[in-house]
Amino acid sequence: MAILLLLLSITVSVSAKPDTFKPPDNYLIDCGSSSQTTLPDRRTFSSDSTSSQYLQYHGRQINLADQSADLPLPIYKSAKVFDSKATYSFHVSKTGWHWIRLHFFPVKNKEFKLQETKFTVIAGETLVLLHEYTPKGIEMREYLTNVTTPNLNIMFSGEKDSPAFVNAIEVVSAPDMVITEHIDALFPVGKKIDGITKFSFQKMYRLNVGGVVIGPGNDTLGRNWDSDQKFLKPQSAAKNISIAPNVVTYLEGGSPLIAPPTVYASAVEMGTSDIIAPNFNVTWQFDLDHSYPYLIRLHFCDIVSKSLNELYFNVYVGGKIAISALDLSTVTNGLSVAYYKDLFVEPSMVSSPFLIQVGPLNEPMGTKNAILNGVEILRVNNSVNSLDGEFGADGRSAMGPSRGTVAAVGFAMMFGAFAGLGAMAVKWQKRPQDWQKKNSFSSWLLPLHAGDASFLASSKTSLGSKKSAFHSSTMGLGRYLSFAELQEATKNWDSNSVIGVGGFGNVYLGVLEDGTKDQGKTEEGSNGTSSTLANGAPLAPAVDNRPVTTPSHNPAEVQVIEDHSGTAMFAHPANLNGR
Numbered sequence: 001m002a003i004l005l006l007l008l009s010i011t012v013s014v015s016a017k018p019d020t021f022k023p024p025d026n027y028l029i030d031c032g033s034s035s036q037t038t039l040p041d042r043r044t045f046s047s048d049s050t051s052s053q054y055l056q057y058h059g060r061q062i063n064l065a066d067q068s069a070d071l072p073l074p075i076y077k078s079a080k081v082f083d084s085k086a087t088y089s090f091h092v093s094k095t096g097w098h099w100i101r102l103h104f105f106p107v108k109n110k111e112f113k114l115q116e117t118k119f120t121v122i123a124g125e126t127l128v129l130l131h132e133y134t135p136k137g138i139e140m141r142e143y144l145t146n147v148t149t150p151n152l153n154i155m156f157s158g159e160k161d162s163p164a165f166v167n168a169i170e171v172v173s174a175p176d177m178v179i180t181e182h183i184d185a186l187f188p189v190g191k192k193i194d195g196i197t198k199f200s201f202q203k204m205y206r207l208n209v210g211g212v213v214i215g216p217g218n219d220t221l222g223r224n225w226d227s228d229q230k231f232l233k234p235q236s237a238a239k240n241i242s243i244a245p246n247v248v249t250y251l252e253g254g255s256p257l258i259a260p261p262t263v264y265a266s267a268v269e270m271g272t273s274d275i276i277a278p279n280f281n282v283t284w285q286f287d288l289d290h291s292y293p294y295l296i297r298l299h300f301c302d303i304v305s306k307s308l309n310e311l312y313f314n315v316y317v318g319g320k321i322a323i324s325a326l327d328l329s330t331v332t333n334g335l336s337v338a339y340y341k342d343l344f345v346e347p348s349m350v351s352s353p354f355l356i357q358v359g360p361l362n363e364p365m366g367t368k369n370a371i372l373n374g375v376e377i378l379r380v381n382n383s384v385n386s387l388d389g390e391f392g393a394d395g396r397s398a399m400g401p402s403r404g405t406v407a408a409v410g411f412a413m414m415f416g417a418f419a420g421l422g423a424m425a426v427k428w429q430k431r432p433q434d435w436q437k438k439n440s441f442s443s444w445l446l447p448l449h450a451g452d453a454s455f456l457a458s459s460k461t462s463l464g465s466k467k468s469a470f471h472s473s474t475m476g477l478g479r480y481l482s483f484a485e486l487q488e489a490t491k492n493w494d495s496n497s498v499i500g501v502g503g504f505g506n507v508y509l510g511v512l513e514d515g516t517k518d519q520g521k522t523e524e525g526s527n528g529t530s531s532t533l534a535n536g537a538p539l540a541p542a543v544d545n546r547p548v549t550t551p552s553h554n555p556a557e558v559q560v561i562e563d564h565s566g567t568a569m570f571a572h573p574a575n576l577n578g579r
């Protein structure tokens with residue numbers, strides 16, 4: 001009886017907190033369906049033919065349906081296909097955080113190969129959600145963005161031979177407290193990241209550690225929580241532990257809206273916490289694209305201790321200490337109390353694989369154990385407001401000049417350098433007989449750098465005015481090459497070193513090789529976007545068919561760069577791939 005009363009009072013105190021949220025905006029649309037659809041979790045999606053006020057579209061729109069398919073949710077049985085641009089527009093009754101959830105499944109049909117199409121989705125005019133995206137199977141993408149406009153537009157960029165499609169759309173308000181204004185950086189310790197409310201997020205992982213899958217119907221904000229089992233490496237290092245969810249309490253100011261009691265009621269602890277002095281980490285491994293920042297949210301709740309001040313442990317994120325000697329008893333002043341910690345991880349801190357680890361302290365304090373109850377990993381938009389790829393909605397690239405432009409400049413430079421070398425070689429053969437007496441290399445090379453029209457001189461202006469587009473510190477000004485340098489680089493104009501014949505003469509191997517080798521030094525800071533040759537020398541990124549920003553300079557202009565070594569003649573294109 002006493003236990004029953006106790007449980008009852010705990011339940012009452014929990015429900016007295018702001019643990020429910022009625023979203024002011026709650027659009028659930030089953031695209032391409034002729035009637036509304038109710039899911040097993042009791043959410044009802046309305047048809048976008050009855051709710052066509054949301055859809056602004058002037059091309060052909062096709063409803064596809066595959067009623068026979070054995071799909072987990074009925075919303076995947078129908079899709080809307082667009083062969084030109086189409087915009088869903090949702091009236092926003094209260095500005096602030098909103099979930100956008102997009103559901104995809106390439107419905108079988110005779111007319112379109114939806115498994116092969118590629119399309120882009122943009123929200124609110126500037127936020128790139130998906131870029132050249134091809135949904136392979138059932139895929140749900142979830143985003144969180146602060147909507148500050150009276151309408152939220154979601155644009156699908158379909159084309160005739162590459163139509164866009166979508167099976168269902170959710171646009172649902174989230175409470176203000178779902179993400180706070182300032183967040184601690186993982187590194188350097190003590191740094192705060194501001195302006196979080198201007199960032200948009202994409203859910204990458206959301207795990208109920210040590211527990212069961214939680215569906216939208218059992219979450220306080222319609223979220224999905226997966227099991228952590230397949231991320232645990234090795235699984236033997238960990239042990240599940242759980243309590244009844246109704247025992248979990250929240251701090252003053254905390255809320256089940258951050259995560260429901262079921263998340264905190266289960267955890268993983270050290271697999272052998274009962275042996276005398278276990279000393280290892282429990283490790284979860286994730287795949288993350290290191291071109292974005294991430295927000296990592298860790299959920300803790302001491303459901304293992306028998307009394308206060310027994311449990312102290314370390315938390316590591318990306319191999320860095322994230323929380324040193326976490327003492328849940330002190331931060332929560334109780335057992336089974338929910339606690340969470342957000343950390344902002346810069347792209348440079350994103351390793352592959354990305355590890356989240358908990359492990360015991362080295363000091364003889366408390367029991368040797370460590371726990372984790374939940375993890376969320378949210379991708380943060382990059383500098384051009386994209387969550388998918390380096391290109392912004394306006395075609396700007398997060399990498400500075402677009403790759404296409406860089407490659408074009410690179411090819412132009414290489415060609416120019418070959419041509420220049422060839423010209424020199426030709427001139428060398430036609431050199432005046434008395435040039436050695438004059439002791440002047442430039443006597444035969446003179447016309448190349450004599451006037452403003454020469455490529456050495458023009459490179460100065462082109463570099464000077466465009467320098468900001470490139471980050472390389474090696475971008476110096478043109479200089480003259482000594483004869484010895486040229487002679488050595490071309491193996492004394494050895495015809496065996498000829499690797500090609502250009503319009504001006506032969507192209508020599510030696511100079512090219514030296515030029516590329518030396519660029520290795522300046523590669524740090526580039527994040528793997530440039531390819532490398534087998535011998536480690538960086539290679540120009542491939543030209544691709546992504547949107548290309550207009551080159552602001554003449555790509556035919558040749559740029560000659562001074563290198564530390566004194567042998568390189570021209571900048572390697574990969575070097576221009578700065579940010």
Ligand SMILES: *[C@@H]1O[C@H](CO)[C@@H](O)[C@H](O)[C@H]1NC(C)=O
Nearest residue numbers: 096097146147148176197198
């Ligand atoms: C959303 O952004 C606006 C403008 O930056 C800001 O005033 C508002 O506080 C933000 N909303 C939330 C919930 O943080």
Ligand SMILES: *[C@@H]1O[C@H](CO)[C@@H](O)[C@H](O)[C@H]1NC(C)=O
Nearest residue numbers: 210211212227229238239240
């Ligand atoms: C831990 O719990 C999860 C979810 O219920 C389950 O899939 C897994 O098998 C459990 N692990 C162990 C070691 O019992």
Ligand SMILES: *[C@@H]1O[C@H](CO)[C@@H](O)[C@H](O)[C@H]1NC(C)=O
Nearest residue numbers: 040041042214215216217218
């Ligand atoms: C909610 O949880 C209960 C109990 O675990 C389960 O029976 C039910 O199927 C879940 N509902 C949804 C919609 O996930």
Ligand SMILES: *[C@@H]1O[C@H](CO)[C@@H](O)[C@H](O)[C@H]1NC(C)=O
Nearest residue numbers: 279280281316319320357359
């Ligand atoms: C736990 O992981 C961290 C970070 O990867 C590492 O520095 C530490 O040595 C590990 N601890 C143990 C006991 O292996």
Ligand SMILES: *[C@@H]1O[C@H](CO)[C@@H](O)[C@H](O)[C@H]1NC(C)=O
Nearest residue numbers: 198199200293381382383385
């Ligand atoms: C995300 O996009 C917003 C809006 O363009 C921008 O202010 C913010 O700096 C971007 N975030 C990052 C981490 O670059």
